[in-house]
Amino acid sequence: MKVQLTLALRYLQGRRLRTALTTLAVVLGVMVVFAFATLLPTMTQAFRQNMLASAGQVDVSVVHETGSTFGPEVLETVATTPGVAQATGLLRRSVLLPTPLSNPANPLDVIHALTLAGVDTRTFGQVRAYSLVSGRFLQENDRYAMVIPEDMARRAGLSVGDRLVLPAATGRASFEIVGIVTARVIPGAIEVYVPLSTAQEVLNLPGQISDVEAILSSGAERAQVQAEVQRRLGPGYSLEGSAQGTEFLASLELGEIAVGLFGFMALVMGGFIILNTFRTVVAERRRDLGMLRAVGASRGTIVGLILVEGAIQGLVGALLGMLAGYAWRPACWRSSVPLPGSSCAWRSACLYPPQRPLSRLCSWAWG
């Protein structure tokens, strides 16, 4: 073992360029594998969110049959159902505006009512994909902040920084518009987002929610999970989901397979780089290895020499590769989804402008 270690160290020291290049190859291989292995589940999830968002859907949506509100235990029940990746609670209520909104440029287009959606800022972005047009989305410490859809901003002539007054249980509440998002496709409804706690306060419904929206884990059987959610909730609750449109579901699955394929290809590529590197090292060393056999090195000694050298380089390369892969993840993300105003990868996964490759993939899969 000592001879192998001595020889391995001498080879590594004596051929610095070769050592550096080989280690670099290992670093690159490990970096690719590590980055994709850690990103893939999030990427798949992000892809699912983007797809669902582009269709204005989530996997599962729970409301009370009577339209009334309910407590957070319903959210807990849905969130803990096997196959559910993430669930979020919303409080949605229609609100009549004390002063109708209109744009002076088009005074006939008047907005009299809108849907106030209180969202849990910690979990909403993990279930619903949204695309910011300007400003930012709601943050955890926001109180009277509001995000409005793009068409509302256009029709009412509103922009980031403007204020909007809504009727509240205690009188009126003034909200600052902090962001504008692309509109969801809900015929006849304009939905604005405010923090859940603020919505509960304004509507005087403390601790209450009216909707639970959930997204499923990759590979989960949709019908099975929906049935299980229904069974756990019992009668009185109505489930809606993206079951409508088998073409959409087929596209979603196809897209997920494509994303999974990228990960597999990255794994194969990384493995190939590492394997080929060590094959080259052995091929280059054939004469030396032959001589060592001639002067009395056993097969085990030769194998040990290669393994010790490979282990040293593999260990150093793997450590550096993991660090590089970890550091590379944000860059990798940026190539698929942007990170405007957010350092949270999960949240950033929900933001995508149409020119990004992942979004293009969504468009392609969605047809």
Next chain:
Amino acid sequence: MAIIQTEGLTKIYGAGETAVTALDHVTLGVESGEFVAVMGPSGCGKSTLLHLIGGLDRPTAGKVWLQGQDISTLNDSALTELRRRQIGFVFQFFNLIPVLSAAENAALPLLLDGVRPTEARARAGEWLQRVGLGDRLAHRPDQLSGGQQQRVAIARALVSEPVLVLADEPTGNLDSRASDELVALLRQISREWGRTVLMVTHDARLAAYADRVVFLKDGRVVDETRLGGGGTAEEIADVQARARAL
């Protein structure tokens, strides 16, 4: 006493229509301390003979005895140990490890045999001293001339005190002056240090330093001549004439 004895030694590469007979029933004996040169045209089986005698390859048929032991029946680990302790190899291209010093290269067989590094290096140093490289112990191969590198290879071949030194075209990569010095060294290994030397060469002038020259053609021993080992003009002329006749 014959230190090496081969009997009906045959080596066939490939099978069927593509089979090539490299050695064809070679029977050869080499006495202890003898310096034997093997000559013959390219492809006549010289290197194959050396590889079979050195346990680097296995014969298709026939036997090889080294100090009375039939090595053609030994398993891989026994052959490895035999090469490490009883046989020294010198190759045409020196085959030194480029990242090791001269002393470390020469000490390799001892290190592989489990000898402590300090002792191995000391013994390697003694042999390097004997081959005239006492002041080059820490030099790496790329800091040595071709002749010096081959001397390191000879020190490596001798460091484990083997009974047999096998040299495959040891001067093939050297200029004539370095070649002369190297053959003189091989001569010294045989005469003064009592080792048996079997050398493959194309050069009749160098072969004339041997005690005996064996001529191979088409895998068979076709001629041999005994010499005084002094490399005289008559001896060189005799070897050249026999080589031309092949």
